[in-house]
Amino acid sequence: MAVEFVDLRAMFLRTKQGIHEFMSILQPRIENAKDDHERLYYHHIFEEEEQRLDRLNALLPTLDYYIDNAESRNSNDFQFIRLLQDISLEKFGLHNFLEHLDLALFSFKDPEHQDKLTKMRNITADDYQTIKVILESLNENFDGAANAAGSTPTDEKEDVDASLKIDKYTSTTPKQGDLIEKPREEKKTTKRLTVGSLKGTKEVM
């Protein structure tokens, strides 16, 4: 279990570095934009990644706390449940980053940027597959507490038409080395920090 939290910590530090690198790529495009539309477009993506950075910076000390205090990890502790839910939201954040990087690959066509962005998108794609496996394991160990509204991208929603999804993101093939022995189960029983949690466990969504 401890390994999962340590892995998440390394992943979040890695993606923080990615955010900084990506923001430094976007910055000159914002500053030298040819018109208001282009300026707003790059500003907008920059701002969303900066927000993800703010969230990660707030999350990491709590993660560190539970790495150091394994005895405090339990699914009756509000703070710990909230950490699990925040981690679940960062799963969406990684998927979103992947799309930001793929969008950037359409705009930054010179070899140097292509190379840098491709490396970042491949690292992010790997991390995204890994965080899904970790969350599955955390949900098994903590009564489904690591579910949060807003953590599942459109691409992976069963009730969304394929015409709205992007094929390359719909694959859930685990990377080599991941141990998934059974199909992913949706709609697990879960414990959440909502009004429902005042009344006990309930189904999510």
Added chain:
Amino acid sequence: MAVEFVDLRAMFLRTKQGIHEFMSILQPRIENAKDDHERLYYHHIFEEEEQRLDRLNALLPTLDYYIDNAESRNSNDFQFIRLLQDISLEKFGLHNFLEHLDLALFSFKDPEHQDKLTKMRNITADDYQTIKVILESLNENFDGAANAAGSTPTDEKEDVDASLKIDKYTSTTPKQGDLIEKPREEKKTTKRLTVGSLKGTKEVM
């Protein structure tokens, strides 16, 4: 105080309607995109707004609970603090929606779409100013508990260079009828659901 939560409820229901309307505008663009770049671009914005919808749907029952149970509102209650922090994140969500709508105004040039999108962006701009005033009041009433990492857009950060901001979003002019009698204060003492909260109150960011 109760009025604030009721106002927030009305605002969140209004922006939910806006999300649905916006998604239905984006959908044909995704389905009939001329290339992979265009398809990813509209899919990406659609997905982000759908995520906001998921978050709002999860938040509303908790908001309803505290509308009905005023006696439960206090800054020592984890669930209530988390609600305040989630509301604070939805402030960022409204700002982000405003930018999505302004981006769409560059792409959907026919009069019908321009009219619809302009109405939505003006409602959203008003709601954004209102939620800022409400959060200020909630912070005053609940020891700064309504602060959350990731709730302040780049446009309003004091430590970010103006070259990265968009002028029209940097104005903090309150709309007529709002009562702001003193300049906004940053870095208030606050109570948060982080490791820090185990140790007492601390400065945010």
